Amino acid sequence: MGTNRDMAVTRQRFDVADAAPLLIDADGIVTSWTRDAERLFGYPAAEILGRSVRTLLAPEDGDRIGRLAESHRPLGGWSGILAARHRDGRRIRVMVRVVPTREATLTTHTPDPLSPAHWVALVSDATEAPGWDMSRTVLERMTARAPIGIAIVDTDLRFVWSNAALERFGGGRAHERVGLRLAEVQPGLDAERIEAQMRKVLETGEPVLDYEHVGRVRSAPHRETAHAMSFTRLEDDQGRPIGVYYTVMDVSERHRARTRLAVLDRAGEQIGRTLDVRRTAQELADVVVPALADFVTVDLLDSVLRGAEPGPLGDGSDGSVPLRRSAQQSVHDGVPEAVVEIGGIASYATGSPPVRVLVSGRSWCEPRLDPLSAEWAKAIPGGLGGPYGRDVPIAALGLHSVMIVPVRARGITLGISTFFRRDREDPFDADDLSLAEELVGRAAVCVDNARRYTRERDAALVLQRSLLPRRLPEQDAAEVAVRYRPADELTGLGGDWYDVIPLSGARVALVVGEVAGHGIDGAAAMGRLRTAVRTLADLDLPPDEVLAHLDDMVAKSARQEGPEPGAGSVQTVGARCLYVVHDPVSGACAMAAAGRFAPALVAPDGTVTFPELPEGPALGVDGHPFEVLHLELPEGTMIALHTDGLLAEASPDALCRALARPEPSLEYHAQRVLDSLAPARPTDDVALLLARTRRLPAHRVACWELPADPARVAEARKTTARQLGLWGLDELAFTTELVVSELVTNAIRHATGPIRLRLILERTLICEVFDGGPTAPHLRHPRTTDEGGRGLFLISQFTQRWGTRFLPEGKVIWAEQSLADQVVQLRLS
Template sequence: MRQDHFDQVTGGAARDAGGWLGTLSVAVVATSADGKVVRWDDTAQELLGYPSREVLGRHIADLLHPGADRSLGRSLWDLAVTGSGVTGAVTAWHRDGHPLELEIWAAPVPTRRRGGSTVLVFAAEAHAARSIRGSSAVWDGLFARSPVGIAVLDTRLRFLRVNPALQAMNGLPEAAHIGHRLVELLPGVNAADMESAMRRVLSTGEPVLDFRRIGRTPADPAHDRVWSCSYVRLEDPDGRPIGLAASLIDITAQQRAQLETEAVRRRLALVNEASVKIGTTLDLERTAQELANTAVPDLADVVTVDVLETLAAGDALGPGLIGGAETRRLGRAPLTGSPVADILAPLGRTMRFPATAPYTQALAASRPFVVPELDAVSIAPAARHSTAPARVLAAGVHSFMMVPLHARGVVLGLATFYRIRALGPFTDDDVALACELAARAAVCVDNARLYHREHDTALVLQRSMLPQHISAPPGVEVAHRYLPASDAAEVGGDWYDVITLPDGKAALVMGDVMGHGTRAAAIMGRLSASVRALARLDLQPQEVLAQLEAALDDLTEPMLATFLYLVVDPATGHCRVTRAGHPPPAAVRPDGTVRLLTVPPGLPLGVGGEIFTTTDLVLEPGSLLVLYTDGLVEARGSDIDDRLAELTQVLAQPVSSLDALCDGLLTRLVPAAADDDIALLVVRLTGTATD
C-alpha cells in the first residue's frame, strides 16, 4: 500500500471512528489480509514499545495475551477481515513484559489491487479512551442542556459552535452564527468592546470574567438587556491558541434589582443629606438655596425655588391664588455656568403668573406637576405666558417637574426641577424624592416664617415698652442705646429707664429678663412698669428688688431676671446701688479714671431666698455712670474679665459727647451682629442741681 493511499484511508477511517479521537493518543496499524503487520506507526511504538522492525511481517495476534494461546487474537482477526469490523477491549503484551489493556477499532479496507484488502487497526490505552468518552459525554450534555449560553470561536473570532441557550439569547439559529463574527450578527450590543476583550484573551491567555454585554438582540428587540460574559482561550497540546470558549449569563433581572437597590440607597443618602443641609438657619433665602443645592446634581441638573411674595416680604400669606401667583425667586442651582439656569429668572426676581398658568395651577392644587418627556406639545400651555419654556427645551431640558412647598396646611412656594443629562425622564420614585426634599424645606421655611413673625412681634412689644422719651432731672445728662439681637437670634428682655423721684433724685434702672421671644418681652414690660410704680413710693433699693422678686414668684412659669437699681442725688453725688446678678456698673471720674463699682453681685431675681444689700458711694461732679446689659460684654470664645477690661479701656478715651461715647462703645465692643440684645445707659452728673 502506498503511503499517500494509506494516509488517505487512515484519515477517513479516523473521522469515521469519532471526532473525539483527535484528543486521544491513537496508534494506527495496518495488516494484510492474512493478519501480518504491514504498517506500524510511531504512536504504536510508544504504546507497546516495539519498534517497527520487530513487528513488520509478524501476525498481529502474536501481540495479544496470552502469549502461547493465540486463538482469541486469530478469531478476532478473522472477524475483522470477513465482517464489517470489530470494536472491543483486548489485552496485549508490552515489549517490557507487562500486560496492557487496549481498546481497538479494526475494519477491512479495500485496496487498489483487485480483490485485495487490508485491515486498518486503531488502538488506544483503554483507561484513557474511557476517560475521553466520559468527558465528551459530559461536554455534549452540558453544551446541549446548559441554561448558560456557550459558544466556541476560532482565532479569527468566528463562531464554530453555539448551544441552544445562546441561540435563544441571541434570537438566531446556529446556522446563522457559524462562520460569522459577533459584530456582523449583533450590531445592537457592544460587540466591538466584546471582540476587543476576546482578542486580549487570545493574545495573553488570561481569561476574562464578568465582561458585560449590554444592548438589544433579535430575541428582544424592544428592551435593553445585560449579560455577564466570560472568555477562556483554547489551546493545542503545545500551548498554541486554537480558539476561544465563551459563556454568557443573562443578568438583566439582577442588574435591575441592583440598580433599584442602588437608587434606593442614593435616595436615602440624599434624604439624610437634606436633613443635615436644609434648614441650618431661620433664614428664608438660605433655606431655599439649601434645597436647590441639595437636589443638584443627584436628582436634577437645574433647580429653582420660589416662595410667595407676601412671605418673602415678611407680610401675612394673603388671600390665596385666585387672581394668580406672585412669587420671589430665593434659590437656584447652579447659580452660574449652566445655559438653562441662565435662561431662568435670577435670584431676587419677583414673578407674576395668571390664574390659568400651569405654575399657578400647581401651586393652587398643591400637587406635583410632572412632564416626564418635554416636547413642543407639552410646553404649549406654559408657552402662552412666557418664552422661557421654549428656550429651556431648546437648551436640552427633556424632563421637568414642579413640586409645591407645603407645610402645616399652607402652600408657601414651589420648587422646579429640570433634567438635561441622559438619565431618563423623572420617574415616580424621583417625584417622591423631590416631594420629600420639598416637604423638609417647606417645614423649615414655615418655621422661619413663624419665627420672623414672633420676632417682629417681640421686637415691637419690647420697643413699645422701652421709655420713648427720658426726662432727666436737673443735674443729670443722659444718653442711651438699645440694640436688638441679629435676625439669627431671638429678641430678649433687656430694658433701661431713668425715673425722676420726688426729692430731685434719679433712679437709674437696668434689667435683663432671661430668655427670648414674646414672653421675655412681656415679662420685661411687666417688671419695668412695676419698677416705675415702686420707685415713686420712695422705697429703699433693696426693698424694690424684694417686691420684684415677689412679682416673679406670682408667674405660673418660673422666670429669672438680672437687675441693677441705682439711686443718685445729683446735688451731692451720693449713690445707693443694689445688684441682682447683673454686670457691675462703671464709673468714670472727671480726670478719666475708670473703675467698675464694687457692689455685691447678688443672685438674679426669681431664684428666691436672696437678701439684697445696698452699697453707698459718692461721685464727684462731672463723673459718668455707665449701666449696660451682658450683651455688651459677653462674647463667644472670650473671657468675661478680658471683655470688662476692654470696656474700661474704651471708657478711658476722651469723647466729645455722651452720644459719641455710646456709639463708640457699641462700635468697639460689638463689631458684628449681636448675639443678644444690648441696653446701654450713660449718665453724667453735672453738679448743677440745686439742693
Template sequence: MGGADTEGRGEGPDSAVLEALFTQSPLGLFLFDERLRVRRYNASPRGLSGISAEEVIGRTFAEVDTGFDTTELVVLAGETLRTGHSVIHHTVKGSPVGRPDREMAVSVSLFRVEEAADGRPGVVMAVEDVTEREAARARLDLLHDAHRRIGTTLDATVTARELAEVLVPALADAVTVHIVDAVLRGERRRPGPVDAGQPLRRTAFLAGPGARPEERDTVLETLPFATPFTRTLEDGTPRLVARLDAAGTWPPEMSEHARALAAAGVHSVMTVPLAVPEAVLGVVTLYRSERTQPYTRQDLDLAAQVASRAALGIDHASSYARERNTATALQRHLRPSRTPRLTTVETAHLYLPLTAGGDWFDVIELSGARVGLVVGDVTGHGIETAATMGRLRTALRTLADLDLEPDEVLTHLDEIAARLAREGADGDGHGDGTGTGTGTAVATCAYAVYDPVTLRFSLASAGHRAPLLVSPAGEVTTVGIDAGPPLGTGHGTYETVFCDLDDGAVLCLYTDGLLGGRDDAKDTLRRVLAYPDRALSETVDAVAYALADEHAEDDTVLLLARTHGLTEDQVAQWDLPADPSVVSTARALTERQLAAWGLRDLAFETELIVSELVTNAIRYGNGPVRLRLIRDRYLTCEVTDGSSTSPHMRRARDTDEGGRGLYLVMSLSHRWGTRYAARGKTVWSQQALPGAPT
C-alpha cells in the first residue's frame, strides 16, 4: 500500500498527532470522513503500491481497486464510526494490484477519531503487511495438522490418504501419492534410490475440497521416465517446477506428460520423495491449478517436512506388514499342511489367518483307529505368538501319542504353557516362582478323542468354547462341558466328558474369531450347520460366506469332523484266561480271523506279535487277558491286562535266552505303544495292510 500524503491537514493537538502518525508511522494509514471517503493516506512502503492519489482521495474504500475484497472492511468501518468500537488486527488476504501471482496478507485495525474533518468524526484505518507472519503461522498449522493426522494406523494406504487430505487444499489443489509396490507388500526395503522402471502403486489421489482420496487409488503403474517424478525417485531430492510453461525447466512442448498436465490447467508442480534414512519409499506430487500463485522454495521445504512424517508412518506400516507376513508364513508352516484321510472321521476345516495370531487345529491318528481333534488359540499376534502356537501344537501331538486321556493331555500342556509364559516374561526361563508366568492366559484349547469302535468321543477344554454337535437328523446342540482355566496358569484342573454319538454325527470345533463379536453369529452358525446331508467342504464354504469378515480383529479356525463307526466285521475280540496255555489259542484265533479278512499274507508276522504280547500280559500282568484285532487303514493288535506296569524294551545280550519279545514286536510293526486306562493297560501294534497307503 503506498501513495500520497494529501488533504485533511488541520489545526490543534489532534491535527499534530495525526500529522505525526501519517508522516512517521511505518504502517499504512487511511483517514476516512463521516461518509467513509478517504481524506488522507500516508506514503508508507507498506501502503498501496502503484495507485495514484487521484484514484484514492475522495473515494470510498470500496471504490479503490486494492486487489483485496474490502466488503467486510466497509461494514466494520461503518460500525466503528457509528459505535466507536475499535477493530484490532483483522486479517485480510488477497493479491496486490498488478501482482496477481503474489498472495498477500494484511492486518487491519480501525479507530474512530472525533474531528477528522471540519469538526466531524471519522475513522482511521491502520494496515500492516503480515504476509510472512501469516505464512509462517500457516506452515506451523500445517505441520501440526500433519503430526496429528498422519500415521494414525499401521496401514500404508491409509497413511497415504491421510497425507493427501492434509495437503489439499492447505498447500495443493491436487495431490497424488505413489509408493513402491514392494514396500506395500512388506518386503524388506532396498537401500538407495528407486529405479525409474520400478512399479509403484498410486495409493492416493485427491483433487479439490470435498473429493474422496479413494476415488483413483491402488493403481499399479510405472511413472514416465525423465520427469520430475522419476528424477526425485532416482536421487531422493525434492523438485520444484514453479511454472509449467515454455520458460520452465520442464516445458510442455518437450514432454507429453507435462503437456497433459498443462492442458488440465496445472501451472505449478512439486515432487517430494517419501524417504527414510538410506531408502526412498515413493513420491508425493503436489499440483496447483486453481490458485494463481506458483509454488516457492518455502512451499517445497514445507512439503518435504510433511512428506517425511508420512514416510516414517509408511515405513512403520511396511515393517508391520513384513512382520505380519513372516508371522503368517510361520503360522501356515506350523499348522497341518493337510489333514489325514481317514475312514472313521471325515474332516474339513476353515483357516483364516487375518491377524497373524495363534489359532491352530489338528487331526491326529491315534491307536485303535481312534482320532484326536484339536482346536486352540494362543493369545496375541506376531512371530512370538505363532512360535508359541507351534511349540504347543508339537507338545500336544507328543502327549496325544502317549494315549493319555484329554484331561491329562491338557494338564501337561498347561504346565508347558506356563513355562513358556515365564520364559517370555523374563527371557531366562526362571520366572518369578509363582507358576503363573505373566499372569495372563497363554492359550485356550479343546481336545477331543473319537473312538469308532464304541461310537463315543471324550472331550476336555482349557478355557475354550464348547463344541457344537450336529446329529444325523440336523439337530444342533452344544456339548455340555465345564471348561477349565486357559492354558498357562500352571495349575489348571480339567475334566473329561464322554458323549455317545450316532453314526454320521458332525462335531464342530472353532475359535472365537469365527463369531467376531457379532450378536447373531452363533445363531447363524447353528443355522448353517443344520444340513447334515451336505458335504463338509460345502458346509465350510457356507460358514465362510456367512461369517468371514476381512476386517476381523482375530484369526479364524473352524474344524468339522463327521464320525463313522467301524462295522462288526472290522473288529474281533476275545477274553482269555491268564494261563500260558492260551498263547497257542490266541495264535489260532488270530490266524482264523485273518483268513476271514483275506489277510493271510500277514498271518505269520501277526501271530508272532500276538504271541509275544499275550505272553508278556500273562507273565507280567494281572487278571484275564483281552485280545482285540481291528481292521481299518491298518491292522491293529491289542492286548489288555489288569496291570499298570509299563513294558520296557531292552537290548538283549548274545548269551541271553530271552528279552527280545518287544524288539520283535517293534521290528514287525509299523507303530506300537502302550495306553493306560483307569485300571490296567493295553499294548498295541499296528501293521500296514498290503497295498494301503501309510
C-alpha cells in the first residue's frame, strides 16, 4: 500500500502545473493566498487578502477581467496571458488559467456549498517563457497530435504519462501503460539497453539525444524497426530528479537506407580485390550474408570460369543451361542449405526461374516460396542433396523468401545469384531487390574483368611459355637451374630471358639478357632477341661474334622501322645480353657481354669471385666490337648469371653470401638465392641462371693426330673401330667408319696443316675432324652420273646432325649419331 501511495504522490507531482494558485470569490475578491503567489507578485498575504484581484493587474487587463466576470464567461473556464503589477511597481507578464468551482472547502469566507461560484486561478510567470503564451489545452492537444511518441517515467522507470503517438509502437493505450515498466509494455524488446540509458540520465543529469535502438516492437513483430530516442531528466524545485522525459521517433527507413549504404560501401571495399573469378563471386556472397540474406549462392557459366566468351543460353539438347557453383555463403556453419557442392555442375531445366532470369536478364523475386516448392524441387538438379535426401522442397529447410538476380555485365549474362531468407521472418521487398541488383551489378563488372583478365593472362602465359624454354635441354656439360620473376605480376610477362643451348662438341651455351619494358611489348622484344641468339648459336660462332651479329640485326631493324617503330623494336635497341660457352672436355669457358653484367663464379670450396668481364656496348647503340673473356674452370664450379633485377634491392655482398651458402640441390639453391635477394613483387624483371660445370671423363674422349696422307685413312677407320669396341658400340662401327673416312679424306684433299680426329661419347657419339683450312665444305645433291660429291650427302643421311665450327687456327667438321637405349645403358654401366 505504501508503494502505491508513493507512486500516486509522484504522479500527482507531474499532474500539477508549475503555477501559483489563487482563490477568488464571485465578486473578484482574493480569498486565498500562497507563498508561490507572494514570490510571484511580492505582496504578503496580509496586504492582498480581501482586496480585488484587479489590484494585481494592469488597468487595461483589470477592466478585461471585470468584463469577463460580468458576462460569467469564467464559469466555463478561461486561460490567457495578462499584464500584472508587482508590488514594487514593475509590470510582469503572467499566464492565467481560471477554473470555476463550488466546493465550499476551498474558501473560509463562504462555507455554504450553495454559495455563488468561486474561481481557482492558476498563475505563472510568463515574462521569460514566451512559449507558454498558449493555453495548457492547446499544449495538451499538441502532445496528443504530435507525430513522435512522448512519455514520462518516474525514478523507478515506470510510466506516469504518455501521449497518443506512442500507441503506434504497440504496448496498449496511454492509461494502460501507467505504472508499468518498458519490458512489460514491449515484451521481447531489448528493454535493458533502453533503461540503462534512462538510469544514466537520472544519475548524471546529462541528456541522451538520438539514441538509436533496433529491434522488434509489438506493432511490427515480423520486421526489425529502428527508433531514435532522446532522454531528459526532470527535476523538482530543489533540483532532485523526479523522472525521465523521453521521445521516440520511427527512423526505420533512415536506418534501412543507412544500412544499404553501408552494405554498398562494404561491397566497394571487398568485392573485386583480386582478378580471380571464383574469389570475386565469393566476395559477393560474403558481403550480402547476413546483411541482406541468410543464404546466397552464385552460379556462373562454365565458360566464364575458363575466361571464354559466354555462348548462347539454353542451346543444350534438352534446353538446359549448365552452371557451375562458384560461391555460396550462409549464416549457419557448414552451409546446410547448399543444393550443389562447390565445383559441381548444376543444370537448370528450361522454364524454371533461374533460366527465365538467365535468358531475360531480369531479376525475379518471390516473397513466399511455399506455393513454388514443387517448381523449385524440379529446378534444382536432384533436389536437395546431402543429409536432406533427394527432391526435398526448399520450404522444408525454412527458406521462405527468394530473389534471383542475373549476373550481367556489358550486356552479357555471366550467371545468376540467388538470395534466400530463413531466420529473418520478414520477406524480401522491392528495396531489398534493388539493393541486390546494385550489389550484383557491381560484382558482375568485377567478374567480367576477372574473366577478361583470365583470358588475357592465359594468352600471355602461352606467349611467355613459347618465348622462354618450357624445360631445359638435356646435356652433360653442366647442371643447370633457372628462376624467373617478372615485374608485371598481372600478366606474368617480362623483358628478361634466359636460355640453355647445347652446342657441338658436347659444349653448352648459357645466356641471360634483358630488354627495356615489361608486359606484352617487353615479351615480344625479348622473343625476337632470344630467337636471334638461338639462330646464331646454331652457327657455332664464338661469343663475341654472336653478339656482333646480334648488334647488327638490332641496329638494322631500328633503321628500317624509322621514327615510329613497330612492336618491340624500341625495346630491342639498348638491350643487353651475356653469352657464355662452357666446354666439358677441356674445362674452357668463354664469355662476352653486350652491356654491363657481373657474373659470379663459385669455386668448389665455396669461394665467390667476380671475373673482370669486359663491358661491351648495348645492342644497336654504337657498333663497337665486343671482347671475349677466356677462363678455365675446375669441375664443380658454379656459374651464376643474372639480370639487374636481382640486385635492384640488394648488394653484391649479399649475392656472395647467398651463393656461398651450400644447399642440397642446385634447384633449391636457385630458389633460395632468388627469394633472399629479390622481393616477391620486384620493380624490375629478374632472371637467374645457375650452372655447375662438369667434366667428361678422360675415357670418354679419344683423340688422334693424323698426317695428310691418303694412305692413313684406312688406319683411321681401324682406330675408330677399336675405340668403339672399347665403348661397347660395335653396332655403330660401320656408320662411324664411313663418317671418319669421308671427313678425313676431305681434310687431306682440301685443307692444309695438321689433321686431328676426335671421338666424344656423350649423350650422342660425336665424331670431329680438325684441319687448318679456312673454307667450309658444302652439301651437294649429286646426279646419278656424278662420280664424286656424295660424302657429305651420305653423312647427312646416316647421322643425326652435322656442321662446321670455326676456330682461330682452322675449322672443325663434326657429326653426331644417336645412341640406342640399350647402348646408352651399356655405356653408362
